[in-house]
Amino acid sequence: MKITVVGAGAVGATTADNIIRRELAEEVVLLDIKEGVAEGKSLDMYQTAALLGFNTRPIGSTNDYEKTKGSDVVVITSGLPRKPGMTREELIGINAGIVKSVTENILKYSPKAIILVVSNPMDTMTYLALRESGIPKKRIIGMGGALDSARFKTYLALEMNVSPNDIHGMVIGGHGDTTMIPLTRLATYNGIPVSRFIAADKLEKVAADTMVGGATLTKLIGTSAWYAPGAASAMIVESIVRNQRRIVPCSVMLNGEYGQKDICMGVPVVIGKGGWEKIINLRLSDAEKAAFAKSADAVRSMNAALDA
Numbered sequence: 001m002k003i004t005v006v007g008a009g010a011v012g013a014t015t016a017d018n019i020i021r022r023e024l025a026e027e028v029v030l031l032d033i034k035e036g037v038a039e040g041k042s043l044d045m046y047q048t049a050a051l052l053g054f055n056t057r058p059i060g061s062t063n064d065y066e067k068t069k070g071s072d073v074v075v076i077t078s079g080l081p082r083k084p085g086m087t088r089e090e091l092i093g094i095n096a097g098i099v100k101s102v103t104e105n106i107l108k109y110s111p112k113a114i115i116l117v118v119s120n121p122m123d124t125m126t127y128l129a130l131r132e133s134g135i136p137k138k139r140i141i142g143m144g145g146a147l148d149s150a151r152f153k154t155y156l157a158l159e160m161n162v163s164p165n166d167i168h169g170m171v172i173g174g175h176g177d178t179t180m181i182p183l184t185r186l187a188t189y190n191g192i193p194v195s196r197f198i199a200a201d202k203l204e205k206v207a208a209d210t211m212v213g214g215a216t217l218t219k220l221i222g223t224s225a226w227y228a229p230g231a232a233s234a235m236i237v238e239s240i241v242r243n244q245r246r247i248v249p250c251s252v253m254l255n256g257e258y259g260q261k262d263i264c265m266g267v268p269v270v271i272g273k274g275g276w277e278k279i280i281n282l283r284l285s286d287a288e289k290a291a292f293a294k295s296a297d298a299v300r301s302m303n304a305a306l307d308a
């Protein structure tokens with residue numbers, strides 16, 4: 001098994017680090033355009049092997065795609081992160097060009113790879129990667145809902161003063177400050193609806209905090225987050241390479257599911273060795289359906305900006 005992570009910045013390096021520590025592949029290639037950075041970070045990571053006991057070999061590359069040849073899974077994190085006060089959508093101009101060229105280069109050397117898109121605005125970048133590559137849709141997955149759901153569970157756990165590991169919940173829709181949909185109605189504390197433990201106004205605040213989870217961190221840090229994004233990306237990679245068939249909300253191409261077509265958006269999917277294997281069709285309430293349709297309108301207008 002060989003995995004490539006494109007972009008050796010905050011998210012790419014953290015993703016690679018999580019993948020390596022979990023020994024998800026024999027080789028992990030980290031590639032960046034900045035001279036020496038991927039090589040340096042890979043060597044730094046490899047020097048933790050003698051301390052942590054893993055056997056995966058990280059390999060750095062300054063824009064040499066030959067080194068990525070034969071990758072089974074590729075994670076694309078290359079691109080600008082937002083600064084405080086910006087939306088993810090404002091990154092489209094520069095990141096679209098980066099994601100397009102990276103996807104082309106990757107597929108030249110790894111035509112069978114499953115691609116996980118992380119760069120923002122993620123739903124549109126996933127759509128772009130799929131449209132430009134023309135590879136089977138099940139091999140292109142956008143990472144957003146896994147992270148948003150982790151934030152949702154964390155805020156629920158903090159509100160309830162319980163372990164996040166006992167909370168189950170999902171965020172679907174677009175990966176945007178106003179487009180994501182935390183499914184409060186379906187969230188549980190080990191199977192018990194969280195509404196039994198949290199008052200309605202508090203639950204609404206948890207949902208609102210989840211939606212601006214990325215913006216909150218960007219304001220605090222000065223750039224966007226990487227620990228949870230890296231862990232979320234590695235979790236999806238693990239479900240692919242170990243064929244765990246976990247249900248994870250991911251941005252995938254919809255063809256009538258959830259009432260939408262020709263759009264990549266976050267819905268629960270089964271993730272296994274073929275990529276996303278099937279979409280789980282949740283029975284949404286009327287309000288949730290309306291929120292999903294509104295979210296789709298926003299994502300669709302962002303996709304239209306690709307051709308503007």
Ligand SMILES: NC(=O)c1ccc[n+]([C@@H]2O[C@H](COP(=O)([O-])OP(=O)(O)OC[C@H]3O[C@@H](n4cnc5c(N)ncnc54)[C@H](O)[C@@H]3O)[C@@H](O)[C@H]2O)c1
Pocket residue numbers: 006007008009010011012031032033034077078079080081082088091095098101102117118119120122143144147175223224225226229
């Ligand atoms: N989907 C999500 O949930 C999620 C979460 C966090 C961050 N992100 C996004 O991920 C992206 C990366 O964030 P970051 O914090 O790691 O940024 P960063 O600036 O730390 O790293 C980005 C890296 O990409 C590299 N890069 C730029 N163009 C490249 C190219 N053509 N080929 C190879 N490498 C190239 C840069 O040199 C840099 O090292 C941003 O777009 C950010 O918004 C998405």
Ligand SMILES: O=C(O)C[C@H](O)C(=O)O
Pocket residue numbers: 081082088120147175213214215218224225229
């Ligand atoms: O918030 C961002 O811009 C980065 C990422 O999408 C996140 O949710 O952390």
